[in-house]
Amino acid sequence: MPKFSRLKFDIDIVETLSEAETAYVFFTASFDLFEDAIDVLIQNVFRKDDYAVKYAVDPLLNNKGPLAHLTIRTKLLYGLGLLSQKHYQYIDKFITLKEIVQSEGKSIDFLSPSLLELINTISAVAEILPSNFDDDQLEKSSHYLVQMKQEQKRQVIKSALILAITEIIKELHKETPLS
Known part of the structure; x- marks a missing residue:
């Protein structure tokens, strides 16, 4: 795995996601x-310089391969013990979120009930959200306050x-015994 600045790496992720103005793009x-x-993890584990490994593994990982x-790929990494069950489930739920967004189209909103329902099942997200987040006292407010x-x-x-x-x-991106 290439060495990189952890701070720059985090900033790149935050910038990429912050720039997304819609749920679809996000x-x-x-x-x-x-x-x-x-892909980085898979390459660290499977794509070694050994000719036999490259010959056997590369076709599996290319665009038309089974992996x-x-x-x-996440199931394989989970099965090999390189991905915890918790993180496997998180990624699986994010894949489902992407599928929901794609099926709903570009007009879907972060406040869509189908998105919110799934987002609330991701404990990594639910732990960060405020406890009173679902309280809806907006019905008695002005239109502008509701929008805000x-x-x-x-x-x-x-x-x-x-x-x-x-x-x-x-x-x-943590080091693994197989990388």
């Missing part, structure tokens, strides 16, 4: 970040997701 970007992090998809509160809620969700994703990706 979850697509997070999926890409997970794919990149898993080309993120879901299969909803935007604040979107930003809190987005920030919690960014922190959780950063921690998960950091975990993927």
